[in-house]
Amino acid sequence: MSISIANRILLGFAVVTAVLIALGLYATGQIGTVRDTIDRIVSRDLMVMRQLDDLGNKARDLGVQRRNAVISVLMREHGRSVPDEDSYVVWSRMAAATDGLFADLVRESAEFRQDAISVDRMAAWDRLNATLKQTLQVYNAYRDSSDAQLKAVVAKDFEKVEASNEEVSRLYEATIAGIERTRSALDGSVVAGQRGVAEVYEFSRFSILLTLAAGVLLSVIVTWAISRAVVRPVNEVAAFVERVGTGDLTGRIAVTGQDEIGRLGTTLNAMVGGLSDLARTNRSATADLNAAAAEIRASAQEQAASVEEQFAAVQETAATVDEITHSGAQISKRATDVIATAQASAQTARAGLRAASDTAKAMDLIREQGEAVAGNIVALSEKTQAIGEIITTVNDISERTHLLSLNAAIEAAAAGESGRSFAIVAAEMKLLADQAKAATVQVRSILSEIQRGINSSVMLTEEAVKRAATGKTRTDATVRTIEEMAARVDEGVQTFQQIVASTNQQQLGIEQVMGALQNIRQASQQTAAGTREVEMASANLTELAQGLMTLAERYRL
């Protein structure tokens, strides 16, 4: 259950006011009680005191009457004249009033004892009642003796009056003393009444003070409750608003409800939500702005770099074109030189053509002579073959001679001592055969060397003939080449003359290109200046975007 703040404060004031009213009513009641008590005590005590005074007066009047009667008797006795009056009747009336007064006092003291305000008062009334009763007994005795004396007075019985006067006076004194005691008992009752009134007063004061303390305590509790119910939510809201103020948009206040603080919390939540959305949008937009500014700056820097490169390229191009101009002039000069050199080459080529033709004829002669040498060598080779056959025959003969000598030696050995001389002949024959064989071996090796030499000579000669033929062919090709070369040189001369003309035209075109490059260079410088301005502007924009980013970073989402 939620109560609004105003209702809470009103409720607190109502409770405090009710407590104060109750306290006042109670105090008033207690004051009334004290006053009633005092009234009751004072009225009772005063009434009893007055009656006791009455009683004392009556008793004294009785005594005075009796004494007057006695005195009159005595006077008569002594012979004096005394007005005759009826003392006894007066005395009887007085005695009856005194009896009534005694009865009233006894009855009243019994009644007051019944509804006494305190135990002390009850005891006091008890003592008063008891004293009254004792006094009443004494009084009854006094009244009876007085009655008898007075009757004697009436009867003029002097003796009897005289005799009873002592007793009656003693009873009279006892009665007066009893009344005085009763009066003292009444004083004790008065003191007890004062004490009871003081008790009631003390009780009332204490209870009022206690109630006042309870009221103060209740007021404090009510104030604390109001403070607790009002100040704490307000403090929470204040703390939340302070957090929002420092930029913390992440939290939401927990205080909700139907009261004022709850509505304030709901409204603050909605407000912080809106602020959070706003800050988020702001942050993303700022980030986009920052990125866009950075891209603009980067592209501006790239553009500046490319413009610088373009400028440098234009400078290089201008330098290159200048070099081309110089080289074109050199080309023209060199081409003129080449034309002169080519014309000299054409003359040289014609001389070379004549020399090559002579060389071709010499080659033909060399080939014919080489062929003749080859034929001679082949004839020599055939002769060598014939010598080889002869050598084979000689070798066969030497072999047979070898065998023959061996057999002869064998036969000589078989013949014993008689064949010894024949053995010597056979040994000589064998020696000759061996020498002949060795000679044939040498001749055969020499012949094979000759044959190898002949073969290589034939091959070399044939090679020489072939090379002479090849040389002839090449010389013919050289002649044709030189002829072509001379024609080409003539063509080259014409081409270089065209080159010179083209180079002159190229020089004119290059001068125009130089003018265009100057224009491009000026435009590049202007572009570079503009790009630098764009770069500075984009740098400023980037700084602004970063400042916005820093501001947006204050808000935590």
Next chain:
Amino acid sequence: MNETELYRSLLDERSAALAARGRVAREVAEHRDYLVCALSTERYGIALGAIATVLPERPCTVLPGAPAALRGIISHAGIIVSVIDLGLALGGTRGGGAGQSGHLLRLRTDGPALALAVDRVIRLASIEADAITASPAAGPHPGLGAEAVSGYAPAGSENDGVAGGFAIVDLPRLLRPFLP
């Protein structure tokens, strides 16, 4: 002439006497004649007295079932001559590496006519009997040894001074498997 020269002349004299004593003994030593044949790179000597004649090599008629060393038979002077390959008979490889230049040695035998085929007949050699080194397996007499080579003639031991030593073939021991 002092004492040293006298002593030296005495020693020279004594040396000459000792050298002359060996030369006299060698002159009276027995000589044996051998026919030196070539088989591939080896040299073999055959006693000259056992050889009848030297023939140039000719084609042989091969005999079926014959031992490997028996190359075949030829006809010579009207006589059937069995041709034994000396290389195979000595336990080596077949001769004939020289081709047509090979020689046949017709032997003087009592039984069947035999010829030894060699690569080439080189020369005659006359060796001193003392210079021949006997093979450890050779017997006391020809034909009784364990192997067909009975000894070795050292190089330079011939009278004519021709270089090159050779192995001496024990012909009776060599021919023992081929004779009845």
